Amino acid sequence: MQQIVVIGNGMVGHKFCDLFARHPRRHAFQLTVFGEEQRPAYDRVHLSAYFTDRDADKLSLATREWYAENQIELRTGELVTELDTANRQLGTHLGYEMHYDYLVLATGSVPFVPPIPGKEKSGVFVYRTIEDLDAILDYAAKLRELPGARSVVMGGGLLGLEAAKATLDMGLPTDVVEFAPRLMPRQLDEGGAATLTSTLEGLGLGVHLSKSTSAVGGNGCITHLDFSDGSQLEADLLIISAGIRPRDELARKAGIEVGPRGGILADEYMRTSAPDVFVIGEAALYREMIYGLVAPGYDMARVSLSTIMADADGGCMPESIDLSTKLKLIGTDVASFGECFPEPGTARSIVYHDEAAGIYKRINVSPDGSRLLGGILVGDAADYNMLHQIYKNAMALPPQPEDLILGTRGSGGDAGAGIMDLPDAAVICSCENVTKGTLCGHLSAEQAHSVKDLVACTKAGTGCGGCKPILSDLVENYLKSQGRVVRNTLCEHFAYTRQELRDLIVLKQLRTYDEALDELGHGHGCETCKPALAGIFATVYAETANPQAAIQDTNDRFLANIQRNGTYSVVPRVPAGEITPDKLIAIGAVAKKYGLYTKITGGQRIDLFGARLDQLPPIWEELIAAGFESGHAYGKSLRTVKSCVGSTWCRYGMDESVTFAIEIEERYKGLRSPHKLKGGVSGCIRECAEARGKDFGLIAVEEGYNVYVCGNGGARPKHAELLAGPVDRQTAVRYLDRFLMFYLRTAGPLVRTAKWLEGLEGGIAYLRSVVVDDVLGINEELETEMQGLVNGYRCEWKEAVNDPALRARFRPFVNTDEAEELEFVALREQKMPKPW
Amino acid sequence: MTAYQTILPNQVTTWFRAGRTDQFPVGAGATIKYGQRQIAVFYFNRTQRWYACQNLCPHKLENVLGRGLIGEQDGVPKVACPLHKRTFSLETGENLNGDCPPVAVFPVRIEGGDVYVGFID
Numbered sequence: 038m039q040q041i042v043v044i045g046n047g048m049v050g051h052k053f054c055d056l057f058a059r060h061p062r063r064h065a066f067q068l069t070v071f072g073e074e075q076r077p078a079y080d081r082v083h084l085s086a087y088f089t090d091r092d093a094d095k096l097s098l099a100t101r102e103w104y105a106e107n108q109i110e111l112r113t114g115e116l117v118t119e120l121d122t123a124n125r126q127l128g129t130h131l132g133y134e135m136h137y138d139y140l141v142l143a144t145g146s147v148p149f150v151p152p153i154p155g156k157e158k159s160g161v162f163v164y165r166t167i168e169d170l171d172a173i174l175d176y177a178a179k180l181r182e183l184p185g186a187r188s189v190v191m192g193g194g195l196l197g198l199e200a201a202k203a204t205l206d207m208g209l210p211t212d213v214v215e216f217a218p219r220l221m222p223r224q225l226d227e228g229g230a231a232t233l234t235s236t237l238e239g240l241g242l243g244v245h246l247s248k249s250t251s252a253v254g255g256n257g258c259i260t261h262l263d264f265s266d267g268s269q270l271e272a273d274l275l276i277i278s279a280g281i282r283p284r285d286e287l288a289r290k291a292g293i294e295v296g297p298r299g300g301i302l303a304d305e306y307m308r309t310s311a312p313d314v315f316v317i318g319e320a321a322l323y324r325e326m327i328y329g330l331v332a333p334g335y336d337m338a339r340v341s342l343s344t345i346m347a348d349a350d351g352g353c354m355p356e357s358i359d360l361s362t363k364l365k366l367i368g369t370d371v372a373s374f375g376e377c378f379p380e381p382g383t384a385r386s387i388v389y390h391d392e393a394a395g396i397y398k399r400i401n402v403s404p405d406g407s408r409l410l411g412g413i414l415v416g417d418a419a420d421y422n423m424l425h426q427i428y429k430n431a432m433a434l435p436p437q438p439e440d441l442i443l444g445t446r447g448s449g450g451d452a453g454a455g456i457m458d459l460p461d462a463a464v465i466c467s468c469e470n471v472t473k474g475t476l477c478g479h480l481s482a483e484q485a486h487s488v489k490d491l492v493a494c495t496k497a498g499t500g501c502g503g504c505k506p507i508l509s510d511l512v513e514n515y516l517k518s519q520g521r522v523v524r525n526t527l528c529e530h531f532a533y534t535r536q537e538l539r540d541l542i543v544l545k546q547l548r549t550y551d552e553a554l555d556e557l558g559h560g561h562g563c564e565t566c567k568p569a570l571a572g573i574f575a576t577v578y579a580e581t582a583n584p585q586a587a588i589q590d591t592n593d594r595f596l597a598n599i600q601r602n603g604t605y606s607v608v609p610r611v612p613a614g615e616i617t618p619d620k621l622i623a624i625g626a627v628a629k630k631y632g633l634y635t636k637i638t639g640g641q642r643i644d645l646f647g648a649r650l651d652q653l654p655p656i657w658e659e660l661i662a663a664g665f666e667s668g669h670a671y672g673k674s675l676r677t678v679k680s681c682v683g684s685t686w687c688r689y690g691m692d693e694s695v696t697f698a699i700e701i702e703e704r705y706k707g708l709r710s711p712h713k714l715k716g717g718v719s720g721c722i723r724e725c726a727e728a729r730g731k732d733f734g735l736i737a738v739e740e741g742y743n744v745y746v747c748g749n750g751g752a753r754p755k756h757a758e759l760l761a762g763p764v765d766r767q768t769a770v771r772y773l774d775r776f777l778m779f780y781l782r783t784a785g786p787l788v789r790t791a792k793w794l795e796g797l798e799g800g801i802a803y804l805r806s807v808v809v810d811d812v813l814g815i816n817e818e819l820e821t822e823m824q825g826l827v828n829g830y831r832c833e834w835k836e837a838v839n840d841p842a843l844r845a846r847f848r849p850f851v852n853t854d855e856a857e858e859l860e861f862v863a864l865r866e867q868k869m870p871k872p873w
Numbered sequence: 874m875t876a877y878q879t880i881l882p883n884q885v886t887t888w889f890r891a892g893r894t895d896q897f898p899v900g901a902g903a904t905i906k907y908g909q910r911q912i913a914v915f916y917f918n919r920t921q922r923w924y925a926c927q928n929l930c931p932h933k934l935e936n937v938l939g940r941g942l943i944g945e946q947d948g949v950p951k952v953a954c955p956l957h958k959r960t961f962s963l964e965t966g967e968n969l970n971g972d973c974p975p976v977a978v979f980p981v982r983i984e985g986g987d988v989y990v991g992f993i994d
Contacts, residue, residue, distance in 0.1 A: 529946070551900075551919065561919045563944030564953035564960070587901035591940050591955030594901075599955050603937045650940075851892040851914070852905045857936070 045143030046072025049318030155253030212243035375411025575709035579829025613698035614641025623663035683720030885991030913939030
């Protein structure tokens, strides 16, 4: 049996072990791994996730048990200090010695700390290991008691910006200092970096460019940085993220050839200058470069293992390594791929830049326009996966390459290639090196039917996870191409889509959940189909959440939003955010009387937190007496129509946006829908109401209103698209009636308008043809249905407090009048639930 | 959490009267108090079966299960926690969609229009 030794138990070193464990000829070898850190390999790519919960287990790539089960000897906390390549011997700092037949150096890198005076002061950190993060967290916790404490990150690269996000999240105002004249100088051009800078500044991050730090100031602890231009910056915590240096000291000492600026020299099989000694990961210098990304490191692990195993189909490293990356930075996406900065004359660039929206896209195509060479995406990287595939597979471009980033304008249809046009050799998951052909093979052999199955069969998507959207596209398109209908049926109790169920309920005039289950379903229902059907009854019969309370989701059942400790929050409707002083006082009086925590919501209303279940009816009696109605903040329903103050007060206003927003909110209040619905009305193009971040938005222009639909904020922000305009108010309302009713009829459960539009074949152009041009001939019907729902509106809180039977559900215990015992703690003159 | 232990019907020493059947919602749950403990009681109208479990969700230790939606998964009656939608079998108490610890379940008996929950103390 031959002995393989891996030095280093980082991500790449572990990948080698993982591949080894699965290799058919592994039993001819014994594998021993040395790790310098105490814990077994963990995920450094997602290191900053540690800041949210400090749970190291979540980052773990493998347990000690895994190593034991796979008969791999793992020795952590042990540093290899001696290496004799002539006799194939190594020794550790503990005095342990062993022989190897093959040696794999996966020693990784260390953060580079420039030789700045004062860098040893306390409060100065690097950002690489879990221990580094622990030290930062502990220090930041102490700083929180120091008023006005600030953090600074030195280095505006990928890792530096991650670190900056982390300290921002810790509640420390943060600055980023970069030596180069722009952020992410290796990935972004000037335009992209400028866009990123203004987005980050908008989020409260300070950005200082072209700054060379001359000293770390402070007496023992850091207090500020001095720059060579004479300026200073306050800093109570400094994270240095100024690049990496390969760990080559062991190899250097053993006489293995290293590069002039560090890094262990490797050939295309990852062999070093010493016989049967390999190098992989960030310690390797391959083609005069060090690769700090995980995908090339994994490739190196694969290549070195198959060289050792003498695999027939082993292969070697490609000549040029793909450095494409996509990452989610602080609230924005950034991606770059291929040739980002081509030499003048070798490419033509197409740039799309929307300053207001913080979007910058650049693609570089060959001078004849036939091939995609590379590109940069900032602010919106939704196209990244497709563009990256087109680039990697040298696929043919559409006649107007700009369609790739702008989408086709005018006639419908998608730009460029679809997933099914990719060649089988296209690598979909570059971390695990899984091709489209492999994935389709599993699908066609019926071994996989879903993304989950594919992940289980191939490990695709288990690395950085960036290919997951493409995997789900692949599954859906594959099934479609096989003539199989992809049916999003509701759950095990109803084999219909929401749209089909709605049609059947209308057709058969079914009025209750049990009737529908008897007629159309089987079994006894669940937490998925009950609220979905409740929503259908609401959109067909204008039914409130009261008659069938038992099938409502908890929030609808109790007409309030359940919060962390089982208390509820109460949001009265404040149409368009306009409220009289008397009503403000009334809300204040109720909050005071019941001891509620009050906060202004993002939808221009007031949220009252901490109400016990039994307090909800008396609270609402008082609110109703003061003229309030339910705000439906708890429902999949119309929430608010946000407004700016408009021409009644604003010197720029083109129309009375508040008046129009009130009219619209009053019209659609109580409307239940597949998901929550938000609207906005802005009085001019300055868009202070953020109407384009809503499901429907109206923006006043000289000649009337532009009508936008299908936007949202939240986790996947999307701007609403122009449906029609400019039109007069009456026409705008008619379009909204039709649009909303069409959405209510056809969307799946919990699908918001933006996602619904994505799934509509033909997109916004098709939606426009239905809503504006009436190609389906259903507009009269849609308007009548909507008018029926508008006429059927009742305040469900009024219903609930006035009917003793409905009110009984707010009693906390059936068998006693005792109140619930809940614990609160003080928070800035108000209260909050006692922490978990 | 240690205050709640699953009780099998043959172990019951005390049948505690929780209320009249018509005080409980149809096809949903309500909560009762037994000493300091909170017990969620559910009436599945479609199968005419009654179930009871601790009101405390083991996920975040909040007393809320009685307010959750009930339903069935492959024939097993279950409750979904209203906070994060963890579902628990009302027959065995096990967490059906995650790795939360199980909830304690209690036997329920209906007699003369009254609902009784079984305990051993």
